[in-house]
Amino acid sequence: MSEHSEHDLLRELFPETAREWFGDHPTPRETLGLYAVADGRMALVSGAQLAEFTPLDPKGNKVLHCDLCHYTRSRSEAAVYRVLVSSRRTRYMTLCFGTESCQGRAGKEGVRQFAERIFPIESLYAE
Numbered sequence: 001m002s003e004h005s006e007h008d009l010l011r012e013l014f015p016e017t018a019r020e021w022f023g024d025h026p027t028p029r030e031t032l033g034l035y036a037v038a039d040g041r042m043a044l045v046s047g048a049q050l051a052e053f054t055p056l057d058p059k060g061n062k063v064l065h066c067d068l069c070h071y072t073r074s075r076s077e078a079a080v081y082r083v084l085v086s087s088r089r090t091r092y093m094t095l096c097f098g099t100e101s102c103q104g105r106a107g108k109e110g111v112r113q114f115a116e117r118i119f120p121i122e123s124l125y126a127e
């Protein structure tokens with residue numbers, strides 16, 4: 001269907017990660033999900049859209065509330081991430097480090113709802 005899939009997008013932005021996820025498979029089966037990429041960052045993929053989550057340095061030792069699985073987490077289990085949703089707008093989302101089990105707790109519907117809070121984002125690379 002789409003010529004420029006999330007697969008291509010990921011391959012472009014995070015070539016090593018794309019290779020790890022997709023290997024030699026020509027068509028990834030799931031187009032929605034959150035994936036750990038380099039340097040502690042996370043990538044949220046939904047169809048052909050991709051948002052990058054950059055972890056912030058922890059301040060204080062308050063407990064965190066994960067925006068995806070809604071569990072209360074300690075500072076060693078989660079972090080606050082910065083997401084650029086347009087050239088002028090930034091969102092802050094809290095996510096567990098163990099993203100696989102986090103997404104397992106949230107369920108498919110939870111991940112979908114989370115993605116709806118982020119997307120659509122303005123293209124940051126247009127100018």
Ligand SMILES: [Zn+2]
Pocket residue numbers: 066067068069070071095096102103
């Ligand atoms: Zn979580």
